Amino acid sequence: IMTIQLFFTLKLLLYNISALEPQFREKYFSQTVDHFNFNSMGNGTFSQRYLITDEYWKKSHGPIFFYTGNEGDIWEFALNSGFITELAAQQGALVIFAEHRYYGKSLPFGKDTFSIPQIGLLTVEQALADYAVMITELKEQLGARDCPVIVFGGSYGGMLSVYMRIKYPNIVAGGLAASAPILSTAGLGDSTQFFRDVTADFERVAPECTHAVRGAFHQLKELAERQDYSRIQMEFSLCKPPSSVRDVRQLNGLLRNAFTLMAMLDYPYSTQFMGNMPANPVKVQTTSMNSSNISPAGIVYNSTGVLTCFDLYSLYLECADPTGCGLGSDSLAWDYQINLCYESNNVTDMFPPMSFTERDREFYCSKRWAVVPRPDWLQTQFWGDALSAASNIIFSNGDLDPWANGGVRKSLSSSLIAVNISGGAHHLDLRGSNDADPLSVISARKTEADLIAQDHTEPL
């Protein structure tokens, strides 16, 4: 979910865009550090950031659209979820984007936030309680006690929207969970699904492409076996030649991640979300691969053209997320949270066999964070696929998105609606309207708008 970012590019991006969309006010909320233990080290408050705009709000009557922030700076989500403000304008809603604890500027323990044991208060339950408390108190402050709340989120943020609705329906009337892999993250599903679906995206655009990629990875393997490191350096424009099995594994991970990002972010126009991406990056890559260079690194890691070579370890962090981690403190937090065991096998996908078992994860988490993962916990705590008691949730997914099949693809009842977006990448529907939008996403947004209007006009 979280992925590689050139952090300087991102920073540049954020400064630019905050200037472009001045309607959000940036504010801070005094939040309880530990909701679940009155005697713990977290016996105090911290400043949790949120963004708010009331320019579309029918004061004291209109609904509240609340984005349940996920693993990053909240501005990045606010600036890439234009659908929410467009819908707010239509439906007279107040809009709030709340930043997830331990990300962005919402650090409960300042510079000690990522130490052990301070990191221990980074949990989904605490994040949900943050949002529940924040919504309740802001409603009081804003004279919005009777205004129904609709939650929105993409990816892990979409999971949080689902969880808010199922755990706090007293506070949340409905939710739109875009590209939320609530099943795969709960351990339901198939560890080969993710990279199989990444592969399928490339195959769809150019069937011959996957053969080229397999060939290139094979070639890399042979060069590595021969320890022809200078050739590897040249082929992949590395700043330094690799010098160990670990370096080669890191290169394989970096390349696999670049393909993953292109599949996830295969939008029909260029974007600046999780780095810079050209329009239709999968197509761009498959086209350029017909020439001699198969490396996707240029598109993903050097879209600004600033780099003259790639450094293996500054671009891509070795971490507990098999789909890749970013850099900076946000990726530290994500490394602590992530709970996936996706693997590639070179049979059902085009990548080299790279496994990541529960045992690998346990070893990593014990060593890095002094914790032992609990693989069954999400299913116990957040219901897994036993959702029959839930209601008023939209599960949207795009068929280009490798995360899609880890989520809910079929409607489960008349108020648990699956919206599938043909030709849609990772939560495309949350993005603002664009001339290049496929009809499918225009229609999906219309469906979502109608369902959301129902949720907040129904008597509570």
Place this chain on the structure above:
Amino acid sequence: IMTIQLFFTLKLLLYNISALEPQFREKYFSQTVDHFNFNSMGNGTFSQRYLITDEYWKKSHGPIFFYTGNEGDIWEFALNSGFITELAAQQGALVIFAEHRYYGKSLPFGKDTFSIPQIGLLTVEQALADYAVMITELKEQLGARDCPVIVFGGSYGGMLSVYMRIKYPNIVAGGLAASAPILSTAGLGDSTQFFRDVTADFERVAPECTHAVRGAFHQLKELAERQDYSRIQMEFSLCKPPSSVRDVRQLNGLLRNAFTLMAMLDYPYSTQFMGNMPANPVKVQTTSMNSSNISPAGIVYNSTGVLTCFDLYSLYLECADPTGCGLGSDSLAWDYQINLCYESNNVTDMFPPMSFTERDREFYCSKRWAVVPRPDWLQTQFWGDALSAASNIIFSNGDLDPWANGGVRKSLSSSLIAVNISGGAHHLDLRGSNDADPLSVISARKTEADLIAQDHTEPL
């Protein structure tokens, strides 16, 4: 909720009754100490006690009846909830009574359990997570993966049953919450309600009684103002004369609590639940009060006839629960948990004015436990009266029970059913059948049995 117990009487009782009902096996479950923080001091497991009997179970098919244990030794609840085993015999259910963490023998930190900060892991959320994990794992162990679970609980245990159904409907198909004051504990309601309803119980039986009680408390007040402590000692059979304002307040509290217990436990036959009580104790008291002695202390505190005088501080613990605390470690845990501000005022009730404000509570909790209460938390976390998203819960209450009007008295939907028991005291319906049962409770149990059968025969 938790109240005065002569702990030696209770111990005697438990030895007796365990012998009477040998079908429960006592077992221990290896439970996670801290479900919500992987890096905390609670980074391990403890032994959580539970009782189980499969003698009525249709193996692998029949439902599981799971009692969500509350503030005490689990044997006490198992031995005073005969309805559950009677129903299990009818419906072919497996029966489990789970002991609440920090009570009975389920102490997460051994002898340090009640120290600061160890006490901090005593929360409702942890207790619910315990039950969720225990149910999930026991189902696996017992080959009961497809067996629907129905939760049962009385009083605070009934609140836990409600919370299990609303927070874990993936695990729990339905619940019977008997005498569960989910509204008053969440701060919804009126702080004068409880003692008004205690008073009404006595007024119903003998209207002149409340005048006698008021008169007696007035007399006590005058004696105290005159500092005629030896007369007070004689009138109330105290072991030592009181010698301070605090002692007199303690005596007032002890007396008020005795009336409370008689009202709560006003069963039509003698019981051994939370101490020994004769049949119809309110009637017994009002009858005996026509003579010169108005003190209820004999009935409540000396039903065994063992005591020759009453010691103010060994019978009744000064604590954060205005309805009274018991003795021993269970009452320590309860003192930490309890979250009520009931008060008597001598206007709407027959007791002396004894207030207990949020401020008093905050002062007490800070000093005693180094914690600051969060009065709004139960309403945020467990929905308060915003229950429209819930289903498959029975809220039963008896009209003799002063806790009743802190709970749900009217059905909220076709699957949130209020069952009101005329002439019923505190969760009378959970008790086993008795020849002295009023028709109302026989009928209530029939209704409950039918609703519970629906819950576990519906497709999940």
